[in-house]
Every structure is written in C-alpha cells, then in structure tokens.
Amino acid sequence: MGPDIVSPTAEPADLQLGWSRGLSLTTRILAVNLFVLALLGAGLFFLDSYRVRLIAEREQAARNQATFLARSLSLVDDENRAAYVNKFGQQNQSRIRIYDKSGAKILDSFDDQPPTYFFRDPNSEPWPKVAARGIDRLFDFLVGAQSIEPFSEPENDDMQAWHEFGSATPSKAASAVRFAPDLTHVISAASQSPDGNYGVLTTANERDIRLFVRAERFNIGMFFLFALGIGILLSTFLARTIVRPLRHLSRAAVKVRLGRAQEVMVPRLPSRRDEIGMLARALSDMSIALRQRIDATEAFAADVAHEIKNPLASLRSALDGAERIEDAGLRKQLMDVAKADVQRMDRLISDISDASRVDSQLAKAKFEPIDLGDMIEQLLQAREDRGIDKDVTIAFARPRRKITTVMGEDVRLERMLTNLIDNAVSFSPSGSVVEISATLANEDVIIRISDEGPGVPPQEREAIFRRFHSERPASENFGKHSGLGLAIARTIIEGHHGRIAVRDRVDGKGGACFEIALPCAATATT
Numbered sequence: 018m019g020p021d022i023v024s025p026t027a028e029p030a031d032l033q034l035g036w037s038r039g040l041s042l043t044t045r046i047l048a049v050n051l052f053v054l055a056l057l058g059a060g061l062f063f064l065d066s067y068r069v070r071l072i073a074e075r076e077q078a079a080r081n082q083a084t085f086l087a088r089s090l091s092l093v094d095d096e097n098r099a100a101y102v103n104k105f106g107q108q109n110q111s112r113i114r115i116y117d118k119s120g121a122k123i124l125d126s127f128d129d130q131p132p133t134y135f136f137r138d139p140n141s142e143p144w145p146k147v148a149a150r151g152i153d154r155l156f157d158f159l160v161g162a163q164s165i166e167p168f169s170e171p172e173n174d175d176m177q178a179w180h181e182f183g184s185a186t187p188s189k190a191a192s193a194v195r196f197a198p199d200l201t202h203v204i205s206a207a208s209q210s211p212d213g214n215y216g217v218l219t220t221a222n223e224r225d226i227r228l229f230v231r232a233e234r235f236n237i238g239m240f241f242l243f244a245l246g247i248g249i250l251l252s253t254f255l256a257r258t259i260v261r262p263l264r265h266l267s268r269a270a271v272k273v274r275l276g277r278a279q280e281v282m283v284p285r286l287p288s289r290r291d292e293i294g295m296l297a298r299a300l301s302d303m304s305i306a307l308r309q310r311i312d313a314t315e316a317f318a319a320d321v322a323h324e325i326k327n328p329l330a331s332l333r334s335a336l337d338g339a340e341r342i343e344d345a346g347l348r349k350q351l352m353d354v355a356k357a358d359v360q361r362m363d364r365l366i367s368d369i370s371d372a373s374r375v376d377s378q379l380a381k382a383k384f385e386p387i388d389l390g391d392m393i394e395q396l397l398q399a400r401e402d403r404g405i406d407k408d409v410t411i412a413f414a415r416p417r418r419k420i421t422t423v424m425g426e427d428v429r430l431e432r433m434l435t436n437l438i439d440n441a442v443s444f445s446p447s448g449s450v451v452e453i454s455a456t457l458a459n460e461d462v463i464i465r466i467s468d469e470g471p472g473v474p475p476q477e478r479e480a481i482f483r484r485f486h487s488e489r490p491a492s493e494n495f496g497k498h499s500g501l502g503l504a505i506a507r508t509i510i511e512g513h514h515g516r517i518a519v520r521d522r523v524d525g526k527g528g529a530c531f532e533i534a535l536p537c538a539a540t541a542t543t
Contacts, residue, residue, distance in 0.1 A: 046259070047252040051245070065160040068230045072194055072202060075223050079206035080190035082109055087187070087208040087217040090115070103130050109221070110134065116216035120176035134222035136168075139199045149231060150200050156234070168195035168203040176216050181207035185216075202226045262286055262293050266300055273304050325362065332358040369501065375429065375508050382426040384513075386538045389421045389430070389462060390455050396434055397453075409445045411438070413453045421455045421462045422538040425513045433509040436502040437466050437531055444470030444529070457537060461515075464533040467522050473529045478519045482507045510535065 086105060093101045098115075106113040106126035110133045115124035126133075139150065156162075171178035185191040190208035197203050205220040262284070269283040283304045286297040335355040339348050397413055400406055423430075441451045449469035456463050473481060484504040510517045515535035522530045 046256045047249070050248045050252045065156070065162055067233065068226065071226050071229065072204070072223075075202075075204050075221075075226065076192040076194065076206070079111075079204050079219055079221065080192050080208070082111070083185075083190045083192075083206040083208035083217050083219050086113065086219070087190075087210045087215060090210055090215050090217070091212060099124055099129060102126055106130075106133060106219075109219070111219045111221035114174070114218040114220075116176045116182075116218070118214050120216070122174050125174075134224075136197045136222065137199045142199070146199070152234075153200055153227070153231070165194055165196050165202075168197050176218075179205065179207060179218055181205055181218065182209075182216055185209055187211045187213065197222055200227065259293060262289070262297060266297055269304070270300065273307065325365065328358040328361045328365070332362075375505060375512065382429070384424040384426060386422050387425050387427050387430060388419055389423060389434075389464060389535075390416045390418065392427070392431060393434060393453060393455060393464075396431060396438070400438070406442050408447050409442050410448075410450045411442075411453065412450055414455070416455050416457070420457050421464075423462050423513065423535045424538050425535070429509045429512070433506045433533075434464075436506040437533075440502055441466050441468040441470075441529075441531070444468055446470065458534075460537055460539075461534040462537050464535075465523075465530055466533075467524075467528060467530040469526065469528040472521065472527055473519050481519065482517070 082105075086102075090098065090101075102113045102115060102124055103126050107130065111126075112133065113124070113126040114122055117123050139147070176182045181191045181193050183191075185207040187209045190206050192204060192206040195203045195205070201222060201224045203220060204223050205218060207216065207218045209216055265284050273283070283301040284297055285301045286294045288294070289297065332355050335351045335358065339351040339355070342348050342351065393413055394415060397411055400411070438451070438453070445451055445468045451469075452465075452467045454463075454465045482503050484501055507517050510533055513535055515533060517531065517533050520530045520532055522528050
C-alpha cells in the first residue's frame with residue numbers, strides 16, 4: 018500500500034492561471050498564436066510612417082523644383098519664357114503658375130498645353146475604388162493621421178489665394194499637401210525669384226503615393242491573412258494533439274472515479290513519446306493498479322467474512338446447546354468450545370488487522386540498519402525461555418556480526434521471522450530439527466529456514482502465500498492458525514524490497530526450505 022493521497026484545496030502559486038483560468042486549453046493556444054499574428058498585422062499601421070516619409074520627400078523635391086524654376090526665369094528672355102515653363106511642367110508632370118510682383122498670374126502651363134494631370138470624379142468610379150477610399154479613411158482614423166485639407170482651385174487665382182507664398186522667400190521655398198477629390202495627394206510648392214519680380218507655384222497630383230501605400234497594405238494584408246490561416250490550422254492541429262487525448266484521459270479518469278464500469282480502459286497512447294504519452298501511460302498504470310487493489314480488497318473482504326463465519330457458527334451452536342442442556346459436565350464442554358471459538362476469532366481478527374495495515378505502515382516506516390543475525394539469535398533465545406517449541410530443536414548457524422545487516426523496520430522483520438519459524442515448527446515432527454542460516458551472497462542477505470516436515474508440493478508453493486490458505490498437519494488443533502502468517506511474512510519481505518520462495522532442502526532431506534533474500538544495508542543505501 019502506498020502513502021496517503023492528499024488533495025489540497027489551495028492551488029500552488031506556480032500553477033495558478035489568474036484571469037485566464039476560465040479559458041479552455043484550445044482557446045489559450047489559439048489566442049497565443051493569434052496574438053503573434055496580430056503583431057504582424059500591426060505592421061499595416063506602420064505604413065503611415067512610410068507614407069509620411071514619402072510625402073516629405075515629394076515635398077522637398079517640389080520645393081527644389083520651385084526654387085530652381087524661380088532662379089532660372091531671370092536667365093530666360095521673355096519670348097522663350099512660356100515655352101520654357103511649359104516644357105518644365107511637362108518634364109516634371111506638374112502645373113506651373115507664374116505671378117508678377119503685384120501677385121497677378123501672368124503665365125499658366127495648363128493654358129498653352131494639355132494638362133499633365135486631372136482630378137477624377139469619385140462618384141463615377143467603380144465600387145472597388147470607393148471601397149479602397151473607405152479603407153484609406155479607416156486606417157487614417159486608426160493611426161491618427163494628420164488632417165489634410167481638400168484641394169480646390171481658387172476663384173481669383175493670384176498669389177494671395179495660395180498660403181504657401183506667405184512663407185516663401187527667394188532663399189527658401191514653401192510647400193503644402195492637400196487631398197484631391199479621390200483622396201490622392203496634391204503637393205504644391207511656392208518660391209520667389211531672387212529679384213522679387215516673379216512668384217512661382219508648382220502643383221502636382223502625386224497619385225502614386227496613395228497607390229504605393231495601398232499596394233504595400235494589400236501585400237501585407239494578404240500575407241497576414243495567409244499567416245492567419247496557417248496559424249489557425251496549426252493552432253487547431255496543436256489543440257487536437259493536446260486537448261483531444263487529454264479529454265479522453267479525463268473521461269476515463271471520471272469513469273474510474275464514478276466506478277460505472279468494472280474495467281475502464283484508459284488509453285495508453287503508445288505512439289506518443291511526448292509528455293501526453295507519458296501521462297497516458299502513467300494514468301493507465303495507475304488505473305490498473307487501482308483496479309487490482311480494489312479487486313484484492315473485495316476478495317480480502319469476502320475471505321474475511323468467510324473465515325469469521327465458521328467460528329461464529331460454532332460459537333452460536335455451543336451457546337444454543339448450553340442453554341438447553343442441564344448436565345453440568347456437558348455444559349462445561351460447550352462453554353470450553355465457545356471460549357476456544359472466541360480465542361480463534363480474536364486471533365483471526367488480530368491477524369487480519371496486521372495483514373491490512375502492514376503495507377501502509379511499511380510505506381511510512383523509517384528504515385534503520387538491522388543485523389538479522391543478532392535479531393534471529395535474540396528471537397530464538399526468547400522462544401527457548403518461553404518453551405514454545407516443545408520437542409523441536411532449532412539450530413542456527415550464527416554468521417559474523419554486521420555481515421547480515423539490512424535496512425528495515427525491526428518490529429516487522431521480527432514478525433516475519435516469527436511467522437516463518439512458527440510455520441516450520443508446526444510442520445516438524447517430534448524430535449526433528451529446524452535449521453536456520455543467514456549468509457551474504459553478492460548484494461543480498463540470504464536467510465534459509467529448513468524443516469523436516471512433509472514439504473510443499475511444487476504446485477502449492479505459490480498458493481501457500483495467499484491469504485487464508487491453510488493446509489495444517491492433521492495432529493494440530495483446528496483453528497490454531499488463521500492462514501495469514503505466510504501472507505503477512507511475504508508482504509513484509511516485499512515491503513523491504515526482498516523476495517521469498519519455498520524450495521526443497523539443499524541437503525536432499527525431506528521437508529521444506531523457505532529462502533528469504535533482502536538487500537544488504539550497503540546496497541539499500543546507495
């Protein structure tokens with residue numbers, strides 16, 4: 018019997034899950050994997066920084082163009098100025114407006130040539146474009162993008178209509194970003210000529226900025242969806258490989274606890290070599306051991322009921338007869354029978370108590386070094402003083418001191434030796450010798466107890482160690498032994514990690530030889 022099982026109500030601190038204790042294992046696995054994917058999805062929001070850098074670069078390029086154009090106009094004669102401005106606008110895909118010193122517009126590249134860009138009407142575009150603009154607005158809102166004013170052509174197109182000129186100087190150009198009706202970017206830049214006679218304004222519809230951001234967002238989004246699908250599949254696979262066997266094990270454990278089936282098959286999962294497989298096999302072994310223990314307990318209880326019933330029936334018969342018989346002599350005989358039955362039951366109950374507790378007591382006992390040679394010598398001396406062996410001689414070959422030392426519990430070892438010696442004496446004929454030897458063989462202490470009795474047939478050499486098995490000599494009074502002595506002896510020996518067997522005598526004489534092997538103290542402590 019193993020140690021007491023304690024089920025603490027308080028959960029260890031290192032096993033507490035806190036807020037997640039209400040979530041299933043599948044949910045936790047899926048949540049962890051999706052959290053990692055969510056970090057990847059957060060990359061969509063970092064596209065805003067890419068857009069900001071791209072806009073800043075385009076603004077810088079527009080300011081450089083405006084500055085270059087303002088400084089180069091004074092180097093171009095009046096006849097070629099319009100052609101120069103138109104060609105500059107065509108090459109840079111921008112609209113060029115020139116203003117004089119008073120702020121009036123004197124030249125516009127769109128007046129003399131086809132426009133280099135045009136604004137698209139969002140109301141006439143297909144639904145995918147409308148959906149794309151909705152997604153743009155959503156991401157701008159989520160990332161807290163800076164608000165950008167819409168672009169519109171002024172009614173009076175002069176320098177005062179463009180706030181860029183308010184901060185533009187001959188040495189430093191100014192720029193602004195606005196939204197076209199379809200939410201594409203319009204970048205304008207203003208600059209002054211070195212002599213202050215001209216103001217230059219460039220505007221360009223930088224549609225590629227929005228297209229670049231959308232393309233990158235689409236790529237990241239597709240990769241995120243692909244990774245999300247893979248993550249869900251892997252999470253589901255991982256959850257199935259962990260949660261499903263755990264559920265089977267849990268259901269089997271519940272069946273074992275409820276006892277709804279005589280035999281509950283706990284899956285052993287032999288193909289699993291991981292911790293789940295180890296747990297399954299451990300639970301399976303535990304359930305088998307528990308079933309065996311329950312079966313043994315039920316069989317023991319049935320045997321106890323059977324063994325107690327016999328002396329109870331005899332006791333009842335003796336007491337009933339004593340009530341009806343008037344003869345004093347016969348009544349005394351019946352009372353003697355009743356006393357003998359009471360003594361038999363008392364002996365039986367004591368042995369049953371020892372047999373039922375020996376496992377648990379050995380599991381809790383603290384083993385100490387014990388010299389079996391000294392113990393046997395003292396035990397035989399006590400038997401001789403009490404004269405309980407009658408006309409049977411016990412011969413003991415005393416080994417050297419300390420050579421037969423084992424780790425054990427002295428009271429139980431003494432009970433084991435007493436049971437075996439009592440058994441040998443009870444089967445020994447009058448005037449015979451019981452021989453006891455104790456030697457050290459390899460790493461075991463070997464004890465042999467040999468008698469000159471009838472011996473034990475080979476087919477009975479295992480059965481004699483079963484509880485309540487009793488094949489007594491014909492000359493012995495009925496009920497003197499309970500049939501538990503050898504069973505208790507083997508339980509004690511196995512509790513000390515030893516073994517016992519019954520053999521023929523090594524010297525060839527008739528009788529039985531009980532051989533006990535116990536680990537020596539040096540081996541037991543390593």
